[in-house]
Every structure is written in C-alpha cells, then in structure tokens.
Amino acid sequence: MRYLKAKTMDHVTYDIRGPILELADSMEEQGEQILRFNIGNPAAYGFKAPSELMDELQLHLSEAQGYSNSRGLKQARIAVAERAAQKGIVGVTPRDVYTGNGVSELIMMSMQAVLDRDDEILVPAPDYPLWTSAINLFRGRPVHYICDEKADWYPDIDDIKRKISPRTKGIVIINPNNPTGALYPREILEQIIEIARENELTIFSDEIYERLIMEGEHVSTAALAPDLPVFTYNGLSKSHLLTGYRCGWMTLSGPRKDIKSYAEAMDVLASMRLCSNVPAQSLIPAALAHGDATRQLYMPGGRMWEQREIVYNGLSAIDGVSVVKPRAAFYIFPRIDAKRFGITDDQAFALELLKQKKVLIVHGSGFNWPEPDHFRMVYLAECDVLSEAVRRIGDFLGNM
Numbered sequence: 001m002r003y004l005k006a007k008t009m010d011h012v013t014y015d016i017r018g019p020i021l022e023l024a025d026s027m028e029e030q031g032e033q034i035l036r037f038n039i040g041n042p043a044a045y046g047f048k049a050p051s052e053l054m055d056e057l058q059l060h061l062s063e064a065q066g067y068s069n070s071r072g073l074k075q076a077r078i079a080v081a082e083r084a085a086q087k088g089i090v091g092v093t094p095r096d097v098y099t100g101n102g103v104s105e106l107i108m109m110s111m112q113a114v115l116d117r118d119d120e121i122l123v124p125a126p127d128y129p130l131w132t133s134a135i136n137l138f139r140g141r142p143v144h145y146i147c148d149e150k151a152d153w154y155p156d157i158d159d160i161k162r163k164i165s166p167r168t169k170g171i172v173i174i175n176p177n178n179p180t181g182a183l184y185p186r187e188i189l190e191q192i193i194e195i196a197r198e199n200e201l202t203i204f205s206d207e208i209y210e211r212l213i214m215e216g217e218h219v220s221t222a223a224l225a226p227d228l229p230v231f232t233y234n235g236l237s238k239s240h241l242l243t244g245y246r247c248g249w250m251t252l253s254g255p256r257k258d259i260k261s262y263a264e265a266m267d268v269l270a271s272m273r274l275c276s277n278v279p280a281q282s283l284i285p286a287a288l289a290h291g292d293a294t295r296q297l298y299m300p301g302g303r304m305w306e307q308r309e310i311v312y313n314g315l316s317a318i319d320g321v322s323v324v325k326p327r328a329a330f331y332i333f334p335r336i337d338a339k340r341f342g343i344t345d346d347q348a349f350a351l352e353l354l355k356q357k358k359v360l361i362v363h364g365s366g367f368n369w370p371e372p373d374h375f376r377m378v379y380l381a382e383c384d385v386l387s388e389a390v391r392r393i394g395d396f397l398g399n400m
C-alpha cells in the first residue's frame, strides 16, 4: 500500500480526545445532552481569566504583531527567570528560558531535542499521555514506573530503581499530578533525584499545576537538584485559566557544562518554529506578577475546594469504588473493582457509561495505567452537575 501513515504513529495516541469524545460529539449532534468531565479546560466550565490580564492583553496587542526572539520576548523570559529564583531554582537566566505554544509544544520539542532511537525515559503510570506519545513519536522508549495508589499515588521508588537500564536517559515527574491530583512531598522528590544523580539521568519536571494546591506546599524539583540537568515546565493554561492562549514556558537548569548540548538543540528547534504566540507571551510578566489569581478558588469555601468535596465524597460512597483524595489540580482518578463488575476493557466501560448515562469520563488506560480498573474525572463543573454525574455513575455500576 502506498498511502500509509508513518508506522511511528501506531504508538502515538491521545485518548482524552479519542473515540469516546467522538461518540459524545455525535450524540450531542443528535440532540442528546452529555455531562462532560473529560478535559481540563476551565473556560468550558465558566471560569474566566482575571480581568487585569485581559486589559493587559489589549495594551500589548498592537505591538505583538511580529515574530519575537525564538526563545521568547525578553521581558517574558526575565519574568520567568525571576519566578524560577523565587522557587529556589538557582542560576536560571533569561537565556535558559524557552516560551512555547503551551507546555505541550515544549514537551514535544524537548523530547525531540534529547532522544536518540531506543533511548529510555522513565514516565509515571498513570501519566499525562502526551509524555508517552511524545517519547514514542521521537523513537525513544517510554518505560512506565508505577505510582502507588496505596501511598497517596506517590511514585514507587523501588519500581523506579527496578526499571533503570543502561539505556535510561531521563525521568519525567508530573507534580502536581494529572490524572491523580497527587502533590509530592520533598522527601519523595529527593529520593527520585538521588536515583537520577546515581544514574546520571536528566529530569523533566512538569509543574503546570504548581499553583493549584488545596493541601500542602509545592516544591520545584530543580530547586533540590542544582547539580543535575533539569527541564522545568509551566504556563498560563491552568493557573491563569488561559488554556486557549497557548502560553507555556520551560527553564533549563543545572551545571552549565551539562545543559550546553541540550540548549543547543532547543535553540535550533525553537528557531525552526520561529517563535511561540507573541500576544500570549506579552502577558507573562503581568501574569506572574498576579501569580495567585486562582488562589481563592482552592481555599476552603472556594469553588474548586467545594467541588472536590462533592466529587470525592460522592464517589467514595459508591459500593465498589475507592478514591484517594486529590490535593491539587482538578482531577480525580477513582478505582473501580474491575473483578466484581466484570470489567476487562475500560474503554468499553467508558463508552457504555456514555451511551447509557450520558456521562463522559476518560478510561484509565488512556493515561497508560496498566489495569482496566480506573477512570479520570475532571471536577471543574459546578457542584450540582457533579452530584448528578456521581449519582448516574453509581446507578450504572449498581446495574452491572
């Protein structure tokens, strides 16, 4: 056959926007009403970015017509470097900052910059699936380490050690985590860093939910690992409710001699795509100055706090479902007793829930979870909608 897609694409998936979403869209076109809990997109649930930021955008729009420096506007990179210093990451200069069209683009660019064929990267299971797919796309090998549900979904340190091989080049840490909502304590990060140190690994720390914390304190991995090369990712999508603006950044920290080659590769890749969206970049200094724009939402009485209570209590009360309470971000990753309900294919489970109860969630294997016994629910919707969804999920399981 002549007209075939690249074979690499067989291992590149993104189920969050896969077949279940297609079915939901077609059901809606036929007039059905679907309750959607599938995508971490606050604007779709009525959240609005701070009005000062919208004013700021107006101010900068007319001067943001041209391409910028490939790494990003100087003022934006200065603001990111200052923020890195506040988080305790030493030595980050504006030269070490790259802006991107969302963290997504920077994940792709950095995997492309770092990977040779069959290089192994340790990735959490469950993960945010772009990581696994980006590694596959650039012909590396994702090797999944387990996060332990019984230990608040923290990474299983022994499993990480077991999975190191001579080909292991790096490790991905997603903290706070999507899809589990876990926030890792300093000691866990220190143990992972020690493994990285012993095995000369590069660390990729995805911290996009850094400010969306309900309990605990966020520690940046790079702040604990000044002696190692660390890529740290963040952006405006979640903390400033601006997913549509596609605004992310990445810092490269660690000893100069160890990050030099990565920086060369990132510079070329950044230049090849010219620059990231300039109006969005122009917001970064003001956004970082208004860093705690979403803080209230995550405090007791705040909208996100209350929604977490509803969804956590509701799901925990369903017979055959157990849940670890998330501490950060806006995801929950409940366990369903797959044996008891006879579930062997979790995507089929999600499709059936959608067809019968008009509730859209994403199956756990879409996050590279190895068993068919979890799903992810986004709890950005209002409390009454969440209560109704939890009721329907309980009904559905009750009839299985």
Ligand code: PLP
Pocket (backbone or CB within 6 Å): 040, 101, 102, 103, 104, 105, 128, 174, 177, 178, 206, 208, 235, 236, 237, 243, 246, 247, 248
């Ligand atoms: N990393 C994680 C863990 C995410 O959950 C997401 C989006 O949901 C991203 C990165 C990508 O975010 P963006 O491209 O909007 O910056």
